[in-house]
Amino acid sequence: MRRFGRTLVTAALAVAVVAGTAGWASGDSQSAVTGPPPGTAAWRADTADGGPLPDPAGTAPREVARFFAGLDDSARQELVRSHPLVVGNLDGAPLPLRYEANRLAVAATGETRYASLGAPGRQILAFDPxxxxxxxxxxxxxxxxxxxxxxxxxxxxxxxxxxxxxxxxxxxxxxxxxxxxxxxxxxxxxxxxxxxxxxxxxxxxxxxxxxxxxxxxxxxxxxxxxxxxxxxxxxxxxxxxxxxxxxxxxxxxxxxxxxxxxxxxxxxxxxxxxxxxxxxxxxxxxxxxxxxxxxxxxxxxxxxxxxxxxxxxxxxxxxxxxxxxxxxxxxxxxxxxxxxxxxxxxx
Structure with a gap:
């Protein structure tokens, strides 16, 4: 019982610290952004070389890599232009394609707060607004x-x-x-x-x-x-x-x-x-x-x-x-x- 009491006291101290004592600042509760990136519905409805595109929510990165390896350059570029937010966040996609897709995605937001991410020479591997x-x-x-x-x-x-x-x-x-x-x-x-x-x-x-x-x-x-x-x-x-x-x-x-x-x-x-x-x-x-x-x-x-x-x-x-x-x-x-x-x- 004594040990349990010490645990309760310590836990209470932790909560008090988190609540704003001992020099900590308060914070706003956040909702975790999860799941596939914006544009996924349009991606799922599209095809490449007559076949379905890998599902961003469930396809393993190695399968994604194999999919892109089977496309020619024109098909890859078309996917980048049509679905930049998906390609730019798709683990397993070729790195140069992701950099290019995210440059397009950043520019498409039209928001000045993200403008620096689209500067020449930056290699943005993922971008989700x-x-x-x-x-x-x-x-x-x-x-x-x-x-x-x-x-x-x-x-x-x-x-x-x-x-x-x-x-x-x-x-x-x-x-x-x-x-x-x-x-x-x-x-x-x-x-x-x-x-x-x-x-x-x-x-x-x-x-x-x-x-x-x-x-x-x-x-x-x-x-x-x-x-x-x-x-x-x-x-x-x-x-x-x-x-x-x-x-x-x-x-x-x-x-x-x-x-x-x-x-x-x-x-x-x-x-x-x-x-x-x-x-x-x-x-x-x-x-x-x-x-x-x-x-x-x-x-x-x-x-x-x-x-x-x-x-x-x-x-x-x-x-x-x-x-x-x-x-x-x-x-x-x-x-x-x-x-x-x-x-x-x-x-």
């Missing part, structure tokens, strides 16, 4: 790079905040640019905001609902990378993004999973992630995430601290990291370690 918007961008040559990393961000990220109004080396795009600069041309980095993130750090950030939806999308995304021949990825999972990675890890072929500034991964130990990937964790000395109670009770909280000895993850040096978003800052020990992990130099 529903809700607050989701976007993924590639830095480097994803088709041919021997090493691939994926940045999985946390709260307050969407298509409009992908890289606008951010300090250097923060936000999904900033983190990806910094990691690629440190790791070099042999590494491609994807900034993946492919799920609905919490806004602020209210109850959405304290429960796993959005992370569960995000984990399904992340697992399928990594299947898509595999289907087009990309290297098995390293997942760099920041803040609430580490909750997504914790739930998705067993369903991906990631070589490494790196949790940074993590509130927990919905697991008691690294072994409980049930992944063959190496599991790493980093937390800077001034990161406010350390004030979050590492509990999980009645759906609230994300469990054990990944940087604790009991969790069993490999530690990433982070003594010179400033705040909650400084892990990819140039010159930090954490970035140097991330680059080494990204290049497969640490075994």
């Amino acid at each position: 529903r809700g607050r918007g989701q976007v993924s961008e590639v830095f480097g040559d994803l088709e041919h790079a021997p090493h691939v990393s994926v940045i999985v961000p946390g709260s307050d990220n969407d298509a409009t905040r992908h890289d606008a109004g951010r300090k250097p080396a923060t936000g999904p795009a900033g983190m990806a640019r910094s990691l690629r600069a440190a790791a070099g041309d042999g590494t491609a980095v994807v900034a993946w905001t492919g799920y609905t993130t919490p806004v602020g750090v209210g109850l959405d950030a304290a429960d796993g609902r959005l992370a569960e939806a995000g984990a399904v999308r992340l697992a399928r995304f990594t299947e898509g990378l595999d289907a087009v021949g990309a290297a098995d990825p390293v997942l760099f999972c920041h803040s609430y993004g580490s909750v997504v990675c914790g739930l998705a890890a067993r369903h991906t072929d990631a070589t490494d999973v790196v949790a940074l500034g993590s509130p927990g991964m919905r697991a008691d130990t690294a072994a409980d992630l049930h992944t063959r990937a190496r599991v790493w964790a980093a937390r800077g000395p001034s990161d406010w995430i350390a004030d979050v109670p590492n509990v999980r009770f009645a759906g609230i909280g994300h469990g054990a601290d990944p940087t604790s000895a009991a969790f069993g993850a490999r530690r990433v040096p982070a003594a010179d990291v400033q705040g909650h978003t400084g892990y990819f800052a140039p010159g930090t020990r954490s970035l140097a370690a991330f680059a080494a992990i990204a290049k497969g130099e640490i075994r």
